[in-house]
Amino acid sequence: MIARARLIGVVAFLLSGATGLISSTQTWLLVLLSDGAAEPLAVPGASAVVLLAPLSLTALALGAAVSIVGRVLRPVFGVLGAALGVVLMILTAPVVFGPPLSAVATEVSAVTGIRGQNAIDELVEGISTTAWPALTLVAAVILAAGGLWVVMTAHRWPEGGRRYRAGRGDRARHGEPLDAIDSWDDLSRGEDPTT
Incomplete structure (x- = not known):
């Protein structure tokens, strides 16, 4: 099991980072506007959660780094990975369990030219979510768990060649x-x- 501990930690980081990065380009929310538009406005993950792409890239970099760093830095990178996972969970959970108006405000303003919380609130009739926010939330949980796994097992990993x-x-x-x-x-x- 210890021989695979490094692999498990690295895969958790890389899988979570890749999922978050891909998810940032996908449609997260569909916004129905009261302006008579025939189709709902699609809001990508990068607009719903602005930090999604940068944090996902950081997770990818940590995954690559934790595979080659020495014994001293492994737990540090594990803590960073767990912290990234928690931050992503905090940012993603509201979108999954009840999308706030703030998650779509930027896209609505860009498309309609209307600004201001009250004006956007009157314009938005409904917001529905796709599967991507939930998938990203699961990836964030895996990232946090992978970070904790690295912290708990890194001292027993075999040294590099x-x-x-x-x-x-x-x-x-x-x-x-x-x-x-x-x-x-x-x-x-x-x-x-x-x-």
Whole structure:
């Protein structure tokens, strides 16, 4: 299980970040206006939750980073991932459980030219949601859980390969056997591995 712990944490971060990023471009809300428009106004996720795309990109970056960082930074990145998940839950939950007028106000203003909370409130007859906000909320929960998973298990993850550690050229001097990677690394540094 511990051998897969890193994979589980990284996949949780990457899956959640990718879902949020894709979701930010999809229609979250359909707004029925009283101006006689034949079709409802489609509001994308990036307009409903302005921070969705940047936070999702951050989750993707954390997923990539947590796969290669050392033992000290893993729990820090886990806490950041959990915090990102909680923030995304806080921002997404209101849209899922009862879309506020503020989630559609920017799009309504852009399309109609009408500004002001009261004027927009009178113009909007109804707001319905698609499946994307709920899917994003689930992804945020997975991100928070993945962050906690990283915090709880990171200290038991195996270290990265030898090739990522400094000082591996000293192996021969300490009597440890050399392998092909060590020899290539010696050549890269301009040293003769046969001496």
